[in-house]
Amino acid sequence: MSPVLKLNLHRDKLRALRAHLDAHVSQLTEDITDVADSGDRANQQAETVVNVGLATHDAVVRREIDDALERINAGTFAACEKCQAVIGMRRLNAIPYARYCIRCERRIEQEGTL
Numbered sequence: 001m002s003p004v005l006k007l008n009l010h011r012d013k014l015r016a017l018r019a020h021l022d023a024h025v026s027q028l029t030e031d032i033t034d035v036a037d038s039g040d041r042a043n044q045q046a047e048t049v050v051n052v053g054l055a056t057h058d059a060v061v062r063r064e065i066d067d068a069l070e071r072i073n074a075g076t077f078a079a080c081e082k083c084q085a086v087i088g089m090r091r092l093n094a095i096p097y098a099r100y101c102i103r104c105e106r107r108i109e110q111e112g113t114l
């Protein structure tokens, strides 16, 4: 498979993922609005907290996806932002918006810093 074709595949995958996230976020936002309108508050407030947390996580991932799409346009996709090594296809298939190669990612996770 040519590199261009692979980039197109990743681009399609990132766009599909982003569309999925957008649908999820609007669903969560609707739930939050429903709770705000309803009378029974106790559990629903807890549920709102969970939904806001999920929506926040979605927003973070969405930003990562946008950045990854920009990297495709800039021609730097699949290059580790830390060591510039090529990020492995298996890793990109699992996390299409991965910023770092697996080695740098592990180091970041262990040390908590870049």
Ligand SMILES: [Zn+2]
Residues within 6 Å of the ligand: 080, 081, 082, 083, 084, 085, 100, 101, 102, 103, 104, 105
């Ligand atoms: Zn790296």
